[in-house]
Amino acid sequence: MSEDFRPEEVLIGAIATALDGLRHVAVGASSPIPGAAALLARSRSNGSLRVSILGSEENNFFTDGGKELFDVAGQGRIDAFFLSGAQIDGQANVNLVAVGDYRKPKARFPGSFGSGYLYFAVPRVILFRLEHTPRTLVEKVDFISAPGFSDDNVFRPGGPYKLITDRCLFHVDKQRRCFRLESVHPGHTVEEIHEQTGFSFDLPDGAVPTTPIPNAADLATIRGPVAEEIAEIYPAFAARVFGVGKAA
Amino acid sequence: MLAAQLSVDALAARIPDGAKVAVPPDYSYCAMAAVRALIRRGARDLHLVGVPTFGFQGDMLIGAGCVGTVETSAVTLGEHGLAPRFTKAIKDGAIRMMDATCPAVHAALQASEKGIPFIPLRGLIGSDILANRKDWKVGNNPFAEGDDPIVFLPALKPDVALFHAPMADRFGNVWVGVRRELMLMAHASADAYVTVEKIVDTNLMDDPKTKAGTIPGLYVSAVAEAEKGAWPLGIPYGYAADQDHLARYAEDARTDEGFQAWLDRFVFAPPAQAAE
Numbered sequence: 001m002s003e004d005f006r007p008e009e010v011l012i013g014a015i016a017t018a019l020d021g022l023r024h025v026a027v028g029a030s031s032p033i034p035g036a037a038a039l040l041a042r043s044r045s046n047g048s049l050r051v052s053i054l055g056s057e058e059n060n061f062f063t064d065g066g067k068e069l070f071d072v073a074g075q076g077r078i079d080a081f082f083l084s085g086a087q088i089d090g091q092a093n094v095n096l097v098a099v100g101d102y103r104k105p106k107a108r109f110p111g112s113f114g115s116g117y118l119y120f121a122v123p124r125v126i127l128f129r130l131e132h133t134p135r136t137l138v139e140k141v142d143f144i145s146a147p148g149f150s151d152d153n154v155f156r157p158g159g160p161y162k163l164i165t166d167r168c169l170f171h172v173d174k175q176r177r178c179f180r181l182e183s184v185h186p187g188h189t190v191e192e193i194h195e196q197t198g199f200s201f202d203l204p205d206g207a208v209p210t211t212p213i214p215n216a217a218d219l220a221t222i223r224g225p226v227a228e229e230i231a232e233i234y235p236a237f238a239a240r241v242f243g244v245g246k247a248a
Numbered sequence: 249m250l251a252a253q254l255s256v257d258a259l260a261a262r263i264p265d266g267a268k269v270a271v272p273p274d275y276s277y278c279a280m281a282a283v284r285a286l287i288r289r290g291a292r293d294l295h296l297v298g299v300p301t302f303g304f305q306g307d308m309l310i311g312a313g314c315v316g317t318v319e320t321s322a323v324t325l326g327e328h329g330l331a332p333r334f335t336k337a338i339k340d341g342a343i344r345m346m347d348a349t350c351p352a353v354h355a356a357l358q359a360s361e362k363g364i365p366f367i368p369l370r371g372l373i374g375s376d377i378l379a380n381r382k383d384w385k386v387g388n389n390p391f392a393e394g395d396d397p398i399v400f401l402p403a404l405k406p407d408v409a410l411f412h413a414p415m416a417d418r419f420g421n422v423w424v425g426v427r428r429e430l431m432l433m434a435h436a437s438a439d440a441y442v443t444v445e446k447i448v449d450t451n452l453m454d455d456p457k458t459k460a461g462t463i464p465g466l467y468v469s470a471v472a473e474a475e476k477g478a479w480p481l482g483i484p485y486g487y488a489a490d491q492d493h494l495a496r497y498a499e500d501a502r503t504d505e506g507f508q509a510w511l512d513r514f515v516f517a518p519p520a521q522a523a524e
Binding site: 057063066067071102104110113116118119144151153 | 370
């Protein structure tokens with residue numbers, strides 16, 4: 001493949017690679033790209049990966065009400081989950097609540113949802129943020145919905161694994177408790193990442209790789225069965241990106 | 249014993265000012281007709297608990313001045329964006345906010361369900377959610393050999409669980425199928441007030457297929473029949489949400505004037521018009 005790909009497809013491919021080999025991936029609400037990535041990873045797994053998508057009727061296996069996802073995560077039955085944030089900082093703290101003073105905020109967002117729990121419980125939490133600017137990737141968040149790291153005495157099988165944005169992919173260095181630039185998406189540069197990131201991060205040894213474009217087989221899967229299936233939950237996204245079905 | 253069968257307005261009238269009211273998220277079964285009735289009766293100072301989040305119903309109640317305290321893991325209109333009346337109330341300092349995380353709401357309701365005073369929950373340590381919840385405590389796992397901090401949540405017992413359901417029978421048994429968070433809400437609350445699409449003549453307990461997804465009348469204080477009672481939301485496997493109306497609400501509610509006009513037309517107008 002040459003230039004014939006969409007930016008969303010690079011993100012879907014990169015996330016799917018971070019999910020390969022797992023048993024169960026759960027995807028929260030309002031997450032079309034992570035959802036598509038999970039479905040691609042499932043397709044590549046020959047059926048060994050289970051994907052649970054909240055808000056879906058076809059890909060939701062829970063029968064014990066809203067609490068079951070969290071119970072399942074608490075038991076270690078979910079290997080990967082996705083979190084976003086109005087702000088994410090260099091210590092992988094996530095803020096889904098407010099900018100400014102919590103009691104008198106400049107901006108207020110919906111709230112923490114399950115982050116204050118799932119970030120502790122799920123081994124591979126993939127942080128996902130499409131707006132990569134100094135406004136969103138900050139040195140220190142204004143409110144910690146969920147901390148990136150915890151003291152050694154805190155029971156915590158889970159935590160951050162990758163941070164993917166519209167510009168690049170970061171890996172999480174659990175020893176150094178910071179991000180390391182893993183790859184830069186096609187069309188973006190390391191200089192741009194430095195300019196647009198509000199926190200400092202490590203660089204890999206040698207040149208920074210470019211995030212791979214999915215191969216022809218993966219692109220066909222993404223544009224075919226994955227696009228069809230994701231349209232059940234995200235019709236507007238599927239129509240805009242893949243031209244599938246009709247816009248909601 | 250037969251559960252009380254009321255009109256939607258009479259059911260809403262049973263929810264007193266200041267009550268702690270548990271409501272489900274938009275993807276569950278929401279009693280929207282009863283929410284409009286609460287607004288019409290001028291309810292005040294409600295303590296609204298999102299199980300574990302809420303959406304349009306809470307935004308409407310907040311905008312109409314019915315709410316004093318919000319206890320929830322999120323307030324969201326989903327693909328329709330931020331909840332405008334909630335956001336404004338927070339910025340104005342008009343409501344008391346108790347931010348939570350989803351499983352904390354579920355767990356605290358389970359404590360109430362079991363009649364125990366508190367329940368432990370993993371996670372939360374080091375978060376500003378915990379830092380701002382003075383009613384939550386950090387203790388040590390009493391079974392651990394050494395240091396193992398864990399959060400203790402006091403039981404959460406709402407005065408009222410308010411939700412919608414596809415059907416009830418004349419004995420007050422309410423079928424919610426797979427939406428078992430509604431069952432948890434009913435178990436944990438002092439009173440469950442439920443609107444339903446229809447009241448059937450059979451007993452939902454007679455068939456194991458319906459019995460498994462049925463809340464026993466034991467927990468249900470009153471039922472009101474309200475066809476399309478979740479409108480403008482939908483009900484899963486029932487009818488779809490009215491996306492045009494939801495989009496219109498999200499737009500109208502961005503301003504005080506727009507929200508008031510929406511209230512006048514769709515809440516205070518005669519029901520025949522409001523249900524168009």
